[in-house]
Amino acid sequence: MLPTRDSNGREFSIINCVEQWFLHAEEPFVEGLDLRSAVDRWYPNPVHTPSVQAVSLFRLLLQKMTDPPTAIQKYVFRVSGKAGRDKTLKPLPMNVEAVLIDFALDMLGYGWTEIRNPAGVELENSRFFTSLGKTFEERNAELRILIEQREDWKMLINKALQLALRDIRNYEYGEVNGVPQWIKNKRQKKDGELRSDGDRDLNNN
Template sequence: MQVIPFLKPDSFQLKLPASFIMLHIFYILVSPKCKKSAQSRGRKLYKVWKIYAQCPFVEVNIIATVSKKWQPRKNHTTFQFLMSMYRLILTQITDPPNKIQEYAIRVNNAGGRDEKLKDLPPEIEDLLIDFAEDDLGYGQDELVPGFEGDLEASSFYESLGNNEEERRKELLQMRKERAQWRPHLYQALQKALRDVRASKYEKSDNTWSPSNKQKRKIVAVPEEDIERTSNRQKRKALVEAAEDNIEIVDDETCYRCL
């Protein structure tokens, strides 16, 4: 297994198979604590992912779009995979395509923001976050703290272990991982939209060209950068975790693209 450095090793390290096995549209991303279950559950997406929104947003089948058009680089880090996927999706969801450049995802206490930019509709933002979460293997309703269904009647829950103790332990672990993922997914979407706004759209051949500023290298960024994600997203993850007494472990370092 090839280790992709993303989060500090003693909290939540991800691994990517050297063969880069494709799961519909995404790569298998595995936590060492649940390697077996993550690989087995990641064989399919659990929900239908389509965008239905008002103009200028158009109806898009996200799975079909990404599986046909996304060509990620094999040497990318996990965070770059997320950004690359989101950049493609964002260039496909408005008509005309460059309308997406009129939108932004706001960060807290960000001075000097461009008031001409509109907020990306929350339903679009949430759908894209939930989509990546589902493809990582955390899209099942049973993983949402406060799930009101009957776990004993859930085939997914039954697959988590050979007995009740194993199943409960694995469920809590997956809920914890799901909560840890959300701020990183949000940050990847935010930075991808920033890249798209900086890109040049050629209407004649319907292509996008990155700006010179988008030539990037991987650098370590202090955890406080993650803290600038929106209150709405972080509060949602923290509230869900609190419902199951899950401790959110902050990472000392993450990796971003500049």
């Protein structure tokens, strides 16, 4: 069962991040893009599910990740790894995929090394691990829960990235009153394909 905000109190926020996040990828991706700064004005709508919030987060990031901006529309992320019907689309580079997913998990509070790679940490000397309980047994049990939660969230986030890229491919990019920006196409305006999240990520600079 995928996590919900109410079940474990997790919410997307850069306040939760324990790392700095920069994009390092070849053209057309924007080298050195600061992901935290890119979303510092984005806030998840509290009435929406975590999956909708994740799609909104990724749409905002994807709009800013390539130069020219429309280059992102040539990419696809396939969760199953299977080839899609549209052979003109290129798979999202693995390093780009990884940084987006790990950044989103860090925004949820799952960026601690103790959660990502507990085998690589001396838990007895970890302040984070110590904060999880009074005894080693309590801390270890809580850490196991966090590790499982992270894996559940990762499945949700993978799907959200796939949906966000699909949405971006259906956007149009042009000028409105002389200002270059992303524009919903007529079909999206009509049927609400953006899943009614208020579109607060569109052109949020």
